Amino acid sequence: MPTFAELGLPAPVVAALAERGFEAPFPIQAATWPDALAGRDLLGRGQTGSGKTLAFGLAVLARLAGGRRTPQRPRGLVLVPTRELAQQVDEALVPFAAVLGLRTTVVVGGLSFAKQAADLRRGVDLVVATPGRLTDHVQQRTIDLGDISVTALDEADRMADMGFLPQVRAILDRTPADGQRLLFSATLDGAVGALVTRYLTDPVTRSVAPPTGSVTTMEHHLLHVDGEAKQQVVAEIAARDGRTILFVRTKHGADKLVKRLRRDGIVAGALHGGKAQNARTRAIEAFRSGSVPVLVATDVAARGIHVDDVGLVVHVDPPADPKDYLHRAGRTARAGENGVVVTLVTPEERHDVDRMTRQAGIRPARAEAVPGGAELVRITGAREPSGVPLAPPAPAAPPQRSRRPQRPGGNRRRRAA
Numbered sequence: 569m570p571t572f573a574e575l576g577l578p579a580p581v582v583a584a585l586a587e588r589g590f591e592a593p594f595p596i597q598a599a600t601w602p603d604a605l606a607g608r609d610l611l612g613r614g615q616t617g618s619g620k621t622l623a624f625g626l627a628v629l630a631r632l633a634g635g636r637r638t639p640q641r642p643r644g645l646v647l648v649p650t651r652e653l654a655q656q657v658d659e660a661l662v663p664f665a666a667v668l669g670l671r672t673t674v675v676v677g678g679l680s681f682a683k684q685a686a687d688l689r690r691g692v693d694l695v696v697a698t699p700g701r702l703t704d705h706v707q708q709r710t711i712d713l714g715d716i717s718v719t720a721l722d723e724a725d726r727m728a729d730m731g732f733l734p735q736v737r738a739i740l741d742r743t744p745a746d747g748q749r750l751l752f753s754a755t756l757d758g759a760v761g762a763l764v765t766r767y768l769t770d771p772v773t774r775s776v777a778p779p780t781g782s783v784t785t786m787e788h789h790l791l792h793v794d795g796e797a798k799q800q801v802v803a804e805i806a807a808r809d810g811r812t813i814l815f816v817r818t819k820h821g822a823d824k825l826v827k828r829l830r831r832d833g834i835v836a837g838a839l840h841g842g843k844a845q846n847a848r849t850r851a852i853e854a855f856r857s858g859s860v861p862v863l864v865a866t867d868v869a870a871r872g873i874h875v876d877d878v879g880l881v882v883h884v885d886p887p888a889d890p891k892d893y894l895h896r897a898g899r900t901a902r903a904g905e906n907g908v909v910v911t912l913v914t915p916e917e918r919h920d921v922d923r924m925t926r927q928a929g930i931r932p933a934r935a936e937a938v939p940g941g942a943e944l945v946r947i948t949g950a951r952e953p954s955g956v957p958l959a960p961p962a963p964a965a966p967p968q969r970s971r972r973p974q975r976p977g978g979n980r981r982r983r984a985a
């Protein structure tokens with residue numbers, strides 16, 4: 569493997585990499601830096617965990633180094649599908665931008681537009697953005713994309729899935745046509761393929777599997793627990809580090825569990841169909857941002873939510889059927905990540921759960937879980953909760969009325985769980 573310096577990275581970046589303990593480039597980096605640093609358009613296929621953020625990020629920074637900063641006219645642009653990813657990419661790049669004398673800013677929804685506008689006015693070299701908010705800035709003329717010399721699109725397939733491509737195209741149309749473009753995506757078919765054809769010029773394609781050890785794995789565990797100890801076991805699991813989703817059967821059960829966890833000092837929020845849509849969105853956002861690391865959810869409400877980096881899914885109440893088991897489990901171990909799925913099983917539930925896991929085609933490991941138990945800690949990272957009660961969650965928005973008049977053809981909303 570060539571060294572960072574041999575691949576053409578600027579000396580200050582090489583030094584900063586060494587300082588942070590990065591010893592050698594990852595394959596995707598070695599495969600992409602020479603072409604990207606030479607100014608070529610690039611099509612990269614690499615998953616989360618492969619090191620793709622620095623692959624495109626350091627290339628973009630190196631291309632911008634030494635240039636002039638002009639208010640409201642950044643020269644580099646990174647587009648990503650979600651706020652969280654934008655923050656993550658920016659955090660990964662800031663130290664390297666700093667050693668090159670470059671300034672970056674994040675332009676995403678949910679944060680103050682005015683502050684972003686002020687940052688842009690002061691002048692930044694690189695903007696890391698989601699398509700929606702960037703479009704707002706373009707329309708408000710708080711940003712001008714006419715000087716963008718290099719654009720990176722990360723997770724282009726997810727941007728397509730989320731319906732962002734029209735905005736992405738409109739944004740690219742406002743950047744100079746001869747600018748350099750780097751596009752990363754897990755898949756290159758359909759809409760992403762069309763984007764590549766239209767906006768990339770004679771791109772080199774580099775496709776690299778994640779380094780071993782970062783392939784997606786999902787572990788399944790049944791934890792046998794005594795009915796009386798269950799609440800304490802749930803609290804200890806919820807007190808672990810990292811994002812956790814706890815599944816329960818009913819809305820009432822979800823609210824009750826959130827209250828109990830908060831009494832134990834655990835920051836938890838509920839996600840169920842009894843909440844108004846904006847309350848649900850807020851709950852998901854808080855979970856996604858990490859401010860509320862524990863989400864207590866019912867099945868229907870949690871379907872289709874995509875949050876990266878959920879390390880543990882817990883069936884507090886066993887799922888109704890194998891399909892629900894798999895849906896719940898699918899909230900963890902997303903691309904390139906590892907995930908653990910735990911089902912708490914009381915003696916009376918044992919028979920049903922065994923049948924259900926068999927039908928789901930799962931071969932779970934089994935263990936006994938007792939409060940503070942070594943197995944519980946090993947599998948889930950359980951910890952003793954602080955026990956210092958938190959204030960109750962913000963007052964819930966009024967619940968949706970359960971009996972609404974049926975308009976013919978209207979109200980196709982799925983019934984709330």
Ligand code: AMP
Nearest residue numbers: 590592593594616617618619620621622
């Ligand atoms: P990514 O695929 O961009 O999300 O990166 C996955 C992880 O690998 C991040 O935590 C990076 O900090 C880390 N990483 C990226 N490049 C290297 C490298 N050359 N050596 C060691 N770690 C790296």
